[in-house]
Amino acid sequence: MHIMEGFLPVEHAIGWSVASLPFVAWGISSIKKQIAHNPEQRMLLGVGTAFAFVLSALKLPSVTGSCSHPTGTGLGALLFGPAAMAPVGLVVLLFQALLLAHGGLTTLGANVFSMAIVGPFVAWGIYKIARMLGASLAVGVFFAACLGDLMTYVTTSVQLALAFPDPVGGFAASLAKFAGIFAITQIPLAISEGLLTVLIFNALARFNPKELREMGFARELEAQS
Amino acid sequence: MSKSKNLMMLLMVVVLAIIPFWMVQKPEAIDGAPEIKLFGGSDDKAKDMIGEIAPDYKPWFEPLLEPASEEIASLLFALQAAIGAGFIGYFIGVGVTRERMLKEKLGSPTRKL
Numbered sequence: 001m002h003i004m005e006g007f008l009p010v011e012h013a014i015g016w017s018v019a020s021l022p023f024v025a026w027g028i029s030s031i032k033k034q035i036a037h038n039p040e041q042r043m044l045l046g047v048g049t050a051f052a053f054v055l056s057a058l059k060l061p062s063v064t065g066s067c068s069h070p071t072g073t074g075l076g077a078l079l080f081g082p083a084a085m086a087p088v089g090l091v092v093l094l095f096q097a098l099l100l101a102h103g104g105l106t107t108l109g110a111n112v113f114s115m116a117i118v119g120p121f122v123a124w125g126i127y128k129i130a131r132m133l134g135a136s137l138a139v140g141v142f143f144a145a146c147l148g149d150l151m152t153y154v155t156t157s158v159q160l161a162l163a164f165p166d167p168v169g170g171f172a173a174s175l176a177k178f179a180g181i182f183a184i185t186q187i188p189l190a191i192s193e194g195l196l197t198v199l200i201f202n203a204l205a206r207f208n209p210k211e212l213r214e215m216g217f218a219r220e221l222e223a224q225s
Numbered sequence: 226m227s228k229s230k231n232l233m234m235l236l237m238v239v240v241l242a243i244i245p246f247w248m249v250q251k252p253e254a255i256d257g258a259p260e261i262k263l264f265g266g267s268d269d270k271a272k273d274m275i276g277e278i279a280p281d282y283k284p285w286f287e288p289l290l291e292p293a294s295e296e297i298a299s300l301l302f303a304l305q306a307a308i309g310a311g312f313i314g315y316f317i318g319v320g321v322t323r324e325r326m327l328k329e330k331l332g333s334p335t336r337k338l
Contacts, residue, residue, distance in 0.1 A: 099290065
């Protein structure tokens with residue numbers, strides 16, 4: 001989902017940066033509030049960030065014959081709310097843009113929007129809907145992380161299709177082409193991300209139930225035990 | 226959730242990562258055509274697609290710093306994963322130890338006095 005440095009026209013680069021900025025500001029203030037209210041959650045925020053670090057570094061092979069990586073933003077979105085992941089994702093993407101030439105500064109806004117805003121908000125929304133429909137904690141977490149991951153890549157495809165509409169078929173044809181590269185490749189990886197997020201959630205529920213309870217998962221943990 | 230369920234999920238992740246290797250067949254080499262590289266990054270494929278759709282597009286900004294080689298890039302990716310995994314391992318390790326010590330404390334008869 002990393003749009004490479006310089007590969008978005010100037011207006012698009014600026015547009016996506018402007019769109020991402022308020023979410024990053026909202027996320028920073030949301031994190032500050034949560035940490036001030038409960039300083040012990042700092043470590044858990046570290047875990048959410050660390051998870052995004054690990055997963056976005058894992059380039060996995062897919063059935064399309066190309067490699068891609070999960071995003072790892074679902075976990076943090078469920079723990080700290082979707083806005084909190086905007087600044088967290090920004091840190092991860094900045095690290096990759098500056099040191100790895102993976103993504104870029106001019107495309108940072110667009111990449112933050114797909115990975116650190118759309119992904120987490122979809123994950124959070126899916127989790128709420130799944131729980132409302134009576135799904136178990138594990139099922140809710142799985143679909144949240146899985147679809148958040150997938151929608152990140154769909155967003156990247158939309159961003160590229162907007163910037164580079166097909167000369168014949170326009171936006172739709174271009175979207176089909178980019179989605180063929182990103183979204184299809186991502187399907188097995190999204191399933192992996194869902195499974196890995198459930199795994200780490202289980203570990204946290206088992207060994208750090210106190211922290212999770214304070215994050216508003218009290219009801220869920222009671223139901224599990 | 227039980228241990229075996231967790232193990233099953235981990236196994237599924239491994240299987241999902243292995244399946245592509247036997248599902249994807251390398252296309253027959255055509256004389257003169259450049260060899261098709263399998264399992265490259267999807268980001269690179271998207272870049273090539275941009276080149277197809279808009280052949281006149283020129284990237285207007287270059288990365289400030291590029292890893293000196295593939296090896297250096299993989300070093301940095303490994304570092305990124307190691308930092309993350311190290312932190313998660315530490316956090317869960319603390320939780321495991323805390324639970325064990327709590328159990329020992331509750332289990333020892335001297336403490337019940």
